[in-house]
């Protein structure tokens with residue numbers, strides 16, 4: 001508390017020379033990076049600017065947040081809000097060097113990433129599909145796997161060495177070779193793409209005292225300013241080098257072997273080289289398939305990088321805080337000595353439940369091993385030295401006494417516990433996902449003003465907000481946001497999931513509503529719920545008792561008239577939309593307000609429409625988002641195509 005947040009001197013320097021802050025302050029950047037802000041509460045502009053900054057610092061060798069955190073939390077959030085956002089389709093640029101950029105001899109793309117085998121399997125499926133179309137037997141295809149070096153990406157055309165830049169234009173860094181940098185394994189010049197890297201053991205023994213991390217060192221090798229003596233020595237000794245991808249150790253085999261020995265292949269490649277590695281790249285070797293699959297603007301479709309997302313650290317616990325969740329469970333959160341884990345500064349770790357805290361002795365002074373696998377708050381993996389743990393006697397939020405439910409401590413004060421109420425409200429807006437401004441601090445103010453239900457929040461007026469300390473402009477915005485969340489189209493299963501009933505997450509709600517329409521939900525009995533695939537008797541019972549609790553609040557909110565996109569009921573119960581679109585050729589164009597054109601296309605297909613990519617004489621309906629050119633509209637008119645905007649279209653298919 002009260003500690004001033006700031007960037008490191010190195011980070012400041014990088015940003016100063018190559019970034020212009022437009023929305024965020026330095027303090028805000030650090031606060032977001034430290035997990036003090038709820039990502040869902042960030043505005044689009046703030047989110048994108050933060051991504052730009054995090055990406056730039058990462059590329060410059062002085063990362064602000066962990067790679068997995070960047071991918072899973074921030075990038076995912078942007079993907080969820082705006083799947084077509086230009087940031088997602090541009091190659092992450094290397095840090096701008098001070099020199100001018102030049103055109104690269106070839107395009108250099110990023111690599112698509114997979115964090116689990118399921119994603120790898122989906123990728124292989126796409127290859128199988130293409131091979132079938134080309135009449136090539138999938139089982140005969142060869143896959144190549146190589147370590148993904150975590151260095152500084154560059155391209156050597158034999159004359160010059162270039163940075164990757166934005167993938168099209170990079171910077172001439174031939175000076176690295178002029179300074180004596182060699183090609184790995186005695187290789188020749190001109191072998192194309194690769195990475196400037198340093199041997200891991202050498203870095204740890206000789207350079208770690210001079211540089212924060214190896215990326216930082218790699219970046220220093222190619223900077224214009226004169227080399228520092230330890231860097232010059234590393235080059236001279238051949239411990240820092242340019243490693244062309246074509247010279248990397250590799251594994252080759254068929255998909256069946258990849259499937260059967262995945263871990264073994266990954267582990268052996270990972271251990272084969274003495275460099276920092278941040279993944280294993282798998283690619284298909286058949287050139288016909290490569291050509292057919294091609295590339296997006298961002299990556300080659302015939303290649304994917306498998307990344308492990310766990311790193312561990314040993315650290316002491318400072319204290320254990322109790323936090324009451326929206327379900328009344330009291331969760332232990334350990335405050336730890338600030339620790340860097342794969343680049344990000346970690347201050348907190350979750351201890352699963354108080355059963356574990358008690359059994360393993362997690363308390364001030366305990367030594368724990370942490371792992372981090374994509375979550376914002378890492379998990380305590382193992383307790384190396386336990387202490388005598390202290391357990392809370394009462395709810396930290398409302399003071400009610402706690403009861404054990406298996407391994408969990410539970411606050412039973414469902415109706416009046418402030419933490420349960422505010423967390424449930426927060427959950428509602430977070431799942432709804434179409435409203436800004438209702439983060440924890442706003443909700444706290446609203447709760448302190450005496451409001452305990454989401455339905456009551458929708459009845460608030462500007463003067464209510466002002467009375468609770470919101471500025472007039474902000475109050476106006478809060479009311480406008482509430483109105484917007486009513487009018488923006490939203491899937492009915494998302495709306496239902498927002499109520500936070502146990503066992504009714506978004507996935508289950510979608511399953512449920514693809515069998516029974518929302519209006520029938522509260523009339524369902526246990527038998528009917530069990531009929532839904534994947535729902536057991538126990539789940540059905542929990543859902544029924546949960547529905548009973550939310551019913552009154554649900555009715556109040558439902559009657560406000562949210563603009564719900566109705567889930568198509570599978571077979572049998574056909575909604576009106578089916579008939580409207582059946583057999584029609586539909587084209588979608590422009591930026592959709594609900595933001596997801598691909599989802600709209602998919603939905604149209606499930607409603608029996610054919611979806612085209614551009615308008616022709618055969619097109620029946622043109623659905624226009626924002627920013628559609630006048631020429632296109634004129635052409636549609638000439639061709640006699642029915643033109644409608646996004647909301648008319650949605651209204652039509654959800655009638």
Ligand SMILES: [Zn+2]
Pocket residue numbers: 324395396397398399400411412413417418419420
């Ligand atoms: Zn409580």
